[in-house]
Amino acid sequence: MRCEPADGGFDLFLDDRLILSHRREAPAVFLGRGEERMAMYRGNFDIEDYVTARLPLADAAPSRQGDGWRIALAPSPAEPPLLWLTVTAEPGRSMLRVEAAAPGFNRFWLRLVAEEGERLFGGGEQMSYLDLSGRRFPMWTSEPGVGRDKTTAITFEADRTGRAGGDYFNTNYPQPTFLSSRRYAAHVETTAYAVLDFRHRGFHEIEVWAMPERIEFFARGSIAGLVTAMADRFGRQPKLPDWAMEGAIVGLKHGAASFDTLERYVEAGAAVSALWCEDWSGVRETSFGTRLFWDWQASGTRYPDLKRRIAELGERGIRFLGYVNPYLCDDGALFREAEAKGYFATNEAGRTHLVDFGEFDCGVVDFTDPDACRWFEERVIGENMLDLGLSGWMADFGEYLPIDLHLKNGADPRLMHNLWPVLWGAVNARAVEKRGRTGDVVFFMRAGYSGIQAHCPLVWAGDQSVDFSRHDGLVTAIVGALSSGLLGNAYHHSDIGGYTSLFGNLRTPELIMRWAEMAAFTPVMRSHEGNRPKQNLQIHEDGAVLAHFARMTRIHRALLPYLSSLRDEAAEKGWPLQRPLFFHHEEDRRCFEVFDAYLFGRDMLVAPVWKAGETRWTTYLPQGETWVHLWSGETFAGGGEVTVEAPIGAPPVFWRQGSAFAACFEALRRL
């Protein structure tokens, strides 16, 4: 990064890109004080800031320091500096180190240059918008919301009954990192609440509720190159094992009977890679319905003789998956053990801080305590899960760290809240590593933050509503895959059929089938019974849905050779399997407008039908290639929109003429 002092300020360049421009009359740096109000309601946050001071640091004095620059910033020439920015560079990464020169400030704003027509991407796993331009994105891990659209009745009801409706920016996995169509990326190194604000003309504004350590900048010749830089920076996932791609993970949770139900999938000809039973550790009945029992050991009553049954399944090549989260219910055995050892975060009084999850209370295992981590890794995940024979699990939650508890490391929980998913991911990853199962065991997470990439082998898109809605339905799983993928998360998947059924919103056969036929063209297919299994249609309850699902699992399995090549690419270049159209077609500006279709690797384009009642579907095909419609074999020149027949069972999928995998793709038509 190059600093050029200018009259009354300075400019920062990343190669030839003007990234930051500071002038006395148009300052780019602001320092201030704020008093936030944060209230948590079961993972949903009500956050408001009261900014009592915001000082434009108009006066800038840059000076040479070694190879770089050090810039002193003050409100006016008459004042001493309040902030220092230090510009340094290392191969492939430039940094702007931030240091307060005076105490008492807890708000920081930085303006980066915005260009007309610039597109912005990332921000973690964003569920509503792939292109962030024109909007404001708070960075705070939370429940994603139910409905996520203040104009829908479901959002209203969720807000009214539990403040749980959410909005377009709510996500389990925020990350203050973005990619610009100007072929640079910026990352804010902080764990504090932050905001990426792309609504302004002429500048992007980064807001941080603390002094960030630094802002990192990455410039590359292409967006694909930037994604590699992100993967290099934040970590690579282990290669996804073959087993996870060779069929579907079937989610069932009705106790030992789940084993019997699974046979219906097998009999229907489904390729089944695993049986996933969330309820492996038992359940409890509450007035809200049946809930899992949060004491992470096999339930002998709900799953008698589980170890043997897992082994039997394994002999047939079918894995068994479970469920875990970072809480322990206070009526479980592990709670007593952890409490005795002092592994829980505490309250004011020094006692275990209990979190109400709805008619049961839980302790929060304190992951700032290395002993607590080791205990959870070895005693809970190691002994109770891996040694039982589990090949993976949903590593749920991570977003709920209350901001009023006491942690072993003494840190402000407001600064640990965003980091918690990463600590949680690391606990899971280390537990797997300790048994030497990295790259074989697959756990999947919805929560994340900067650095989760190094720990979480598979992102799951969280809890969509069981519908086709724009902001909480099927399409958000696409947006989530693409946005998180650009930040180095190579593997993504979602609950087939969605999860959240509330206020009378129920799964339709069409929804399950449309979701399954999308999932066939993602790294992993996994079904979920949803939050209200009995009220909602299950795949195995409808012959046509089951047959459709089975066919999709076979298609997915048949893609293994292609997926295997993409997996190598992920390991080598950090490229996600699901990529925005512009990933390989930056020169085609129209590709930047597409958020609901994706390249599945370079050679396949998938445009899932994400609305109800459609039988034809229109999508854009990138320029410079000829695209073969998977089902009809018809070819289309890229560079325009095409409309194809898209009845259920024939999702709009195209492949690139000349692909080395043409035979593999051709073969799908016959499945």
Place this chain on the structure above:
Amino acid sequence: MRCEPADGGFDLFLDDRLILSHRREAPAVFLGRGEERMAMYRGNFDIEDYVTARLPLADAAPSRQGDGWRIALAPSPAEPPLLWLTVTAEPGRSMLRVEAAAPGFNRFWLRLVAEEGERLFGGGEQMSYLDLSGRRFPMWTSEPGVGRDKTTAITFEADRTGRAGGDYFNTNYPQPTFLSSRRYAAHVETTAYAVLDFRHRGFHEIEVWAMPERIEFFARGSIAGLVTAMADRFGRQPKLPDWAMEGAIVGLKHGAASFDTLERYVEAGAAVSALWCEDWSGVRETSFGTRLFWDWQASGTRYPDLKRRIAELGERGIRFLGYVNPYLCDDGALFREAEAKGYFATNEAGRTHLVDFGEFDCGVVDFTDPDACRWFEERVIGENMLDLGLSGWMADFGEYLPIDLHLKNGADPRLMHNLWPVLWGAVNARAVEKRGRTGDVVFFMRAGYSGIQAHCPLVWAGDQSVDFSRHDGLVTAIVGALSSGLLGNAYHHSDIGGYTSLFGNLRTPELIMRWAEMAAFTPVMRSHEGNRPKQNLQIHEDGAVLAHFARMTRIHRALLPYLSSLRDEAAEKGWPLQRPLFFHHEEDRRCFEVFDAYLFGRDMLVAPVWKAGETRWTTYLPQGETWVHLWSGETFAGGGEVTVEAPIGAPPVFWRQGSAFAACFEALRRL
């Protein structure tokens, strides 16, 4: 006001009250810059501020200036002052004049001292909360909202379909003036968007989106004394004429047939003071339903021979009222006349700025142009309304001044928006005055701002929903009366039965009757057919409702001697007829908690039943008096809650034992 320099700051005292305390480490004054976004949707505003600078003016240098003080304020001792505050005093009023010492600032914040347990009142006509403490109140005249409670389905639907749901603070009549239980009042002299923020511990924060001219302070020995000070400051209403209190104003709007319908009220034994026909100038059919024709002259087709009919009614002692607002529809005759004379506000292109009111467009008469005012006063109100024989009207709207038009006086419409209701009120008042009818003609307004008191003879509570809801139903008419009354608006009333029927919300007989029996104990009884007359029950359509209404009008009429004494009190002391319990009982702290009951003059306490399905009602009676239950004659010692039978027809009303009007009150039982 006394200024006492202190180490690193200063204190301002109002008598012995510490009002403002400024210290270097805890500044009370802030200056800044903001870029607001304001979008109007038919009188509903979506407003957001982006504060780019907020500078604590930590360094204060007070110096003597004449009898008062002049205080220079700067961000630091090293900086030149950015603001001057001048402390002056005149009998009964202290002032803090505000002057920017540097250009380019458009945000101002001032912190006043808050005490634990302090109560705050006023803020204009507030519909949800009488006690403002703990909440934030933006001051911007607008539609009040439909539902006004984000947890109700009606609010959600209103928001979804027209961004019209509103919130607790939305009001037609804001005023940046408040009374404190510390027996002082503060008024912000500005027309800019402002905020009264009473949420903070230790201070109240006033925010203004401009440099305010000054902050005025009033200290008195009692709250009642403060109310007199408010009335002295903002103006007094003319005495409400007898005719307006001697019976009900019956609102009907079905053309000439309204005259026939009126007879049903007369025949039922109702005391009728006036017939009010909103539709006197005609109607138009739109896809939203029947709308009034906004061309302010009698409609010969809808009301043939109206002048004669008004005169005939007058001979029977019944007045005739109409309707007017500050817009002229572009398909009306007056529009052409006003446009030819150049009396409309204009757009960028210099042409008439047209406002879409839903399938018809209107010009905005430019009340910053004295010629336009005179024309409206003489030609429209004088000739078309007063000379026709009208004795009053609803002077509707005033809240809709768009912020993107051009005004004759060249002022920023954002600074004229709040003032518009006052200009509109003045036009009406002058028109009446020119015909020598002040104190006889009664027009009523819902919109207001500081100073409306001098022009508007009767406040009307705006458009309640036709229900018992907490934030948009019957009870809000009480809160509106009490809050506006404390700022010197002596006369208040509301639409009997409410107005807004949307999304299937319909009037019940109970609602109409409960509303009518409250209205009997307000200055004026007036019915309204509502926005959807045909779908909603009308008083005359139900024998029991009509009989109940008729009885209430007789009760109201019988109160005339008492009301006449209250009218004298209003003229003399500026006291409103409807008063919070604490108005005469400051020493009884429990009175400060009551928002849903009121003193009707000193001698009567009214606790309207504002919930559905109630037959008994509990209310608090102030200490130090003995209270006689109006209907049973039972007496209660004040100082506690009492529960009385409150069937329909017997609203909970009490009178003060020993009242000079005891006989008058006693007589009501027999009506």
